[in-house]
Amino acid sequence: MPQEGIAEVIDAQGAYVSAGFIDIHIHGSGGADVMDATPQALETISTTLLRTGTTAFLATTMTMARTKIEAALETVVKVKDTLSGARIIGVHLEGPFINPSKQGAQDAAHIQEATLSWLAPYHEIVRMITLAPEMAGAEAFIRECRARYPQIVLSLGHSEATYAQSMQAFDMGVSHVTHLFNAMLPYHHREPGVVGACFDRDDVTCDLIADMVHTHPHHLRLAWKMKGVRLMLITDAMRAGCMREGTYDLGGQQVSVLEGKAVLDDGTLAGSVLRMNDALRHMRTHTALSLWQVVDLVTKIPAQKLGLRKGRLQKGYNADIVIFDEDFSIITTIVAGEVKYQRSQ
Numbered sequence: 001m002p003q004e005g006i007a008e009v010i011d012a013q014g015a016y017v018s019a020g021f022i023d024i025h026i027h028g029s030g031g032a033d034v035m036d037a038t039p040q041a042l043e044t045i046s047t048t049l050l051r052t053g054t055t056a057f058l059a060t061t062m063t064m065a066r067t068k069i070e071a072a073l074e075t076v077v078k079v080k081d082t083l084s085g086a087r088i089i090g091v092h093l094e095g096p097f098i099n100p101s102k103q104g105a106q107d108a109a110h111i112q113e114a115t116l117s118w119l120a121p122y123h124e125i126v127r128m129i130t131l132a133p134e135m136a137g138a139e140a141f142i143r144e145c146r147a148r149y150p151q152i153v154l155s156l157g158h159s160e161a162t163y164a165q166s167m168q169a170f171d172m173g174v175s176h177v178t179h180l181f182n183a184m185l186p187y188h189h190r191e192p193g194v195v196g197a198c199f200d201r202d203d204v205t206c207d208l209i210a211d212m213v214h215t216h217p218h219h220l221r222l223a224w225k226m227k228g229v230r231l232m233l234i235t236d237a238m239r240a241g242c243m244r245e246g247t248y249d250l251g252g253q254q255v256s257v258l259e260g261k262a263v264l265d266d267g268t269l270a271g272s273v274l275r276m277n278d279a280l281r282h283m284r285t286h287t288a289l290s291l292w293q294v295v296d297l298v299t300k301i302p303a304q305k306l307g308l309r310k311g312r313l314q315k316g317y318n319a320d321i322v323i324f325d326e327d328f329s330i331i332t333t334i335v336a337g338e339v340k341y342q343r344s345q
Helices: 039-052 066-079 138-148 163-172 193-200 217-230 276-286 291-296 300-306
Strands: 016-019 021-026 054-061 087-094 126-131 153-156 205-209 231-234 246-250 253-258 261-263 321-324 330-335 338-342
Touching: 016 291, 021 039, 021 087, 021 231, 021 276, 021 300, 039 054, 039 066, 039 087, 039 276, 039 330, 039 338, 054 066, 054 330, 066 087, 126 138, 138 153, 138 163, 153 163, 163 193, 193 217, 205 217, 217 231, 217 276, 231 276, 231 300, 276 291
Parallel strands: 021 054, 054 087, 087 126, 126 153, 205 231
Antiparallel strands: 016 321, 246 253, 253 261, 321 330, 330 338
């Protein structure tokens, strides 16, 4: 840290410099998970993400028992401002207000009807909620949440909503779609579903898991063509992120990780082990986007969605900065003006 009034000069040596990456959907990394609900777990995730260029993230919960979700929320509230790596900018509740027919790796035993009653104490920390608008109680929840807590982004996901139901949800205030193409009805010529509705709405943003497991290269190009600057990249990483292959836990379920793919015993995809810098590399490789268009998907666009003073290298914005090479390998990660990670030579 430089002395007050003295500038610190960092020579990027011809590498690329951008604002720090923002991940709005990540469960864990480095062997730790948000649902562990411990300060140590959040610190591990925070420091591990520095290696991927991520400087800010939404700590993402799972569909589990209410007491476990509340414990995770309480832990985030207590330690979010004390972490030594990437900063927690809020919580993303992925469930428990989802459709059991599209549960994915979520535990159906803990799915419940949407209600604001137990979320009220945490409305300042919750920044995004993924829900299925076709489920009982969802319509009232959406309307009440938008009226009381307009800062919370409501996202359509883990849903079997039709095109008509999706459009109705967007009209009510849902403004985002969680991991487009995954855990929703497939795009069909007679029933476009969530995907078709998302493509038809210029006021709706979406995110995508560009790990080449959840999505085919075609879908990376299609999503950009249809959504453009309303598209973001996420990792949806679980605790095996940045770890070796093996067996891990996700929401109380056993997950096997092999060759970049995380699955439950029945073969269901269970989050990912994607690193954010790899997501950028995949997007750059498989689309015609420029380097800076790709970087915007994890900087400027998510920052704008959440109303953050991040995502740009400009006066008045947080000094979260990443230096990377041609292959998106991370060289230096800076958080709030301090060098937090430096690649060994």
